[in-house]
Amino acid sequence: MSCSFPGKEQQDVYNHRFYFVTGSFFFFLRIGLYHMRGEGVNIHRRWERMAFITGLLVLLGYISNVGLGFSSLKWTAVQEGKWQIVSSGQMTGLSTALFFVTLILSIFPAFFYVPSLIKTIRSEFPGWESSVSMRYALHYFALYQISYGVILTMHIFLPYPWFPEQSIGGIFEAFLPQFMMAVFGFLLFYHRLHDIGFTRPVKIGQMGFMVLVFYLFSAFLLDRAITLPIANFFGFAIDSWREAQISGEVLQARNVGLLAGVLEILLIGLFVPIAEEMMFRGVLQTALVKRFGAIAGVVGSGLIFALIHVDPVLFPSIFVMGVMLGWMRHYYRSIWASVLFHALNNTITVLIYFFQ
Numbered sequence: 001m002s003c004s005f006p007g008k009e010q011q012d013v014y015n016h017r018f019y020f021v022t023g024s025f026f027f028f029l030r031i032g033l034y035h036m037r038g039e040g041v042n043i044h045r046r047w048e049r050m051a052f053i054t055g056l057l058v059l060l061g062y063i064s065n066v067g068l069g070f071s072s073l074k075w076t077a078v079q080e081g082k083w084q085i086v087s088s089g090q091m092t093g094l095s096t097a098l099f100f101v102t103l104i105l106s107i108f109p110a111f112f113y114v115p116s117l118i119k120t121i122r123s124e125f126p127g128w129e130s131s132v133s134m135r136y137a138l139h140y141f142a143l144y145q146i147s148y149g150v151i152l153t154m155h156i157f158l159p160y161p162w163f164p165e166q167s168i169g170g171i172f173e174a175f176l177p178q179f180m181m182a183v184f185g186f187l188l189f190y191h192r193l194h195d196i197g198f199t200r201p202v203k204i205g206q207m208g209f210m211v212l213v214f215y216l217f218s219a220f221l222l223d224r225a226i227t228l229p230i231a232n233f234f235g236f237a238i239d240s241w242r243e244a245q246i247s248g249e250v251l252q253a254r255n256v257g258l259l260a261g262v263l264e265i266l267l268i269g270l271f272v273p274i275a276e277e278m279m280f281r282g283v284l285q286t287a288l289v290k291r292f293g294a295i296a297g298v299v300g301s302g303l304i305f306a307l308i309h310v311d312p313v314l315f316p317s318i319f320v321m322g323v324m325l326g327w328m329r330h331y332y333r334s335i336w337a338s339v340l341f342h343a344l345n346n347t348i349t350v351l352i353y354f355f356q
Helices: 008-036 043-071 093-107 110-122 134-157 168-174 176-189 204-220 222-234 241-256 258-292 294-307 315-331 335-355
Strands: 073-077 083-087
Touching: 043 073, 043 093, 043 110, 043 134, 083 241, 093 134, 110 134, 134 176, 134 258, 168 176, 168 241, 168 258, 176 258, 204 222, 204 315, 204 335, 222 315, 241 258, 241 335, 258 294, 258 315, 258 335, 294 315, 315 335
Parallel strands: none
Antiparallel strands: 073 083
C-alpha cells in the first residue's frame, strides 16, 4: 500500500496542532466507559461489541488513508489536452484534514479495541477458530491500520525518512506496509494458515500453464486492450507515477551496490506478492467469498486491491490483474497460485527496471 507521510516542512506544524488529536482520546474514553458499565449484562457480549465498534472506526481510518493517497495526486495538463497524474509532496487543506482523520481513527480507538479484542479472543468468539469470517477480516485490517497509525505518529515526531534513501535501511523502510501485512497475517493465522489458502494447489500442471498464459496476457495485451483505450477516453497521459517511483527505487538500490539491488529484487519480486496476496486473496477474498459468493468475493477483492495502489491511470489494468489473481486463488484452492503469478509479474518487471 502506498505510504502518505508529511514532508519535513509540515512536521513542526503537525507537532503544534497535535493537541487536537490527543483531546479526541477523551471522547473515545467516554464512549468506552459508557458501553462497559452496568450490571447483570453479558460481559463477553460487551467486549465483543466494543471490539466490533472500535474495529469499524479503525477501518474508517484505513479508508481515509486511501483517500489521503488520492488527495496527494497532482493533475497537470500536458500536450494534446492530456492529463498527467503525479504524486505531489505538498499537503493541501484536504490532504491535511484526511491525514488527521486517518491518524485519529487509527490510534485512539485502539486504546479500547486492543484490550476488547484480547478479551474476545480468550472467550468463545463466534467463528474465531473455525473459519475466516467478515468479522475476522475486519480485525486483520484493523490491526494493520493501527500499526500504520503508529508509524504515522512516529513520522510526526521523528525526522522522515528515518534512513538515507540510498541505504539498506531505506529499502526496508519503503516496505513497512507489506511487513505489517505479513506480520499480522502470520500472527492471527500461524496455527491454521490453510484457512487463508496456504495449501497445496489442485491441478498443479494446469495451474502452471495458466500462470504463463495470464502473464503473457498481462505483459502484451492488457495495456493495449484495456489501459490505453480507457486512458484515451478519459484524457489521461499513459505515464504512471507509481511505476516511475518503483523504477527509481530499483535504480537507487542498484546504485547503492549489488547487495541492495538483489535485496530490492527479492522484496518486490517475492516478499511483496506473498504479503499482498495474504491480505487481499488470503484474508479479504476468503471472507468475501464465504459471505457473498465467489463472483462477489473475487471482484470485490480485486476492486479494493486496485484502489489501494492509488493510480488512476493503471487502475483498470490493476483491477483486471486483481480479478485474475483472485480467480487463480479460488479455482486452484490455494494462495500459492496467485502468489506465483504475482511474483512472476513483479520479478520480470523489476528485472527490466534493474537492467535498463
